[in-house]
Amino acid sequence: MTSSADAPRPLLGAADIRRLAEELGIRPTKTLGQNFVIDGNTIRRIVAAAAVDPEETVLEVGPGLGSLTLGLLDAAKSVVAVEIDPALAARLPATVAEWRPDLAGHLDVVLADALKVTSLPQEPAALVANLPYNVAVPVVLHLLEHFPSLRHGLVMVQDEVADRLAAGPGSRVYGVPSVKAAWYSSMRKAGVIGMNVFWPAPKIASGLVAFTRREPPVTKASRAEVFAVIDAAFAQRRKTLRAALARWAGSAPAAEECLRAAGVDPTARGEVLAIEDFARIAAARLSLHAAL
Known part of the structure; x- marks a missing residue:
């Protein structure tokens, strides 16, 4: 029999997400690719698949209202969250203080565009993020280039983008994202996430891509x-x-x-x-x- 001490800690649900969005006057926009996860079991699945070590600092891009952030704080030593939306970035520490008061000091929020950030308050060892569909590949490549401390990670992206990132030579969907990602790491498809766990629900499924850093090919070329x-x-x-x-x-x-x-x-x-x-x-x- 599972004791109450072993029970999973509460995560944001659909009602919580909508309440926070209403409080901030936020309507999710396609421009910023905002689709908030409203299902706690999905968050737990993502965190488990990411295989975060308790001693690691995790980089999260686009934390939004904090669904995934809470799950990552439960698993990691600390979280650095990069958020482009000022209202969301300002609210996140308060959400963590409300839901995880014991872990509030383990969060750093950086108000920035993930495509432009080149320094962080801590060196992250892992990247775990629900990435906006329209910038997912550039964000992953940018972060792998500028943060060599990232040794592994798991990103949720549009399902067909996940297939492209993980594709090998000869595959029908193998292309520029596949090859450039391979310069930095080995990538594999780690699962598919349905549409009904998001608010608003996207029109297409999402895919999980796991990566492990490796050395680039030995070459005289840059x-x-x-x-x-x-x-x-x-x-x-x-x-x-x-x-x-x-x-x-x-x-x-x-x-x-x-x-x-x-x-x-x-x-x-x-x-x-x-x-x-x-x-x-x-x-x-x-x-x-x-x-x-």
């Missing part, structure tokens, strides 16, 4: 140089790499020379290449230029 190859290869994804990389290399023959030097078939398409292949192509160009 990240920016490798990403330039990726962008060029997928700008015309149905073309062969020889044709797709012609402008990037200066000409189709120059592109073929780079590809052959990198050990890549010039008639292949970008969708079959792994991040290591793109790194070799970028490095090959540098070597060929140095030899001139």
Whole structure:
């Protein structure tokens, strides 16, 4: 029999979320991608899937009214919440003080655009967030670039975006997000979240993507140089790499020379290449230029 001490702590429900929104005069907007989670069991599922360590600081982006924040505070050492909406950012500490008075000192709220933030009051080890659909991929890539302390995480995004982030070479949905994410980490699909656990309910399901940081490929090329190859290869994804990389290399023959030097078939398409292949192509160009 489970004792009361072992019972899960209360989380925000639908009535609580609507009460807070009404208090603040907030109507969720598509512009900011605001869909608030109103189901406590979903929050517990996300926190469990994120495998947060009790000694870790977690970075949460877009905490909104605090549904996920409370669950993360229960599991982590501390939470740094980055919120772009001033009203939401101002209310969050009070919500935590009301629902988790013993953990109020474990929260830092940063009023900022997650696409622009480059410093935080604490170094986060994990990223756990319900990300706005329209900026999910840029936010993930930006945070992985600027916060090397992030070792793992779990993000909730539009389901088809989750598929793209987790896709491997050869997949129909493999593309720029898949390859750039692979520069920083290994990503996998960790589940699907239905529409009825949100307010307002989105018109599409959400997907959970888990990631684990890894070292980028060993290459003489910089990240920016490798990403330039990726962008060029997928700008015309149905073309062969020889044709797709012609402008990037200066000409189709120059592109073929780079590809052959990198050990890549010039008639292949970008969708079959792994991040290591793109790194070799970028490095090959540098070597060929140095030899001139």
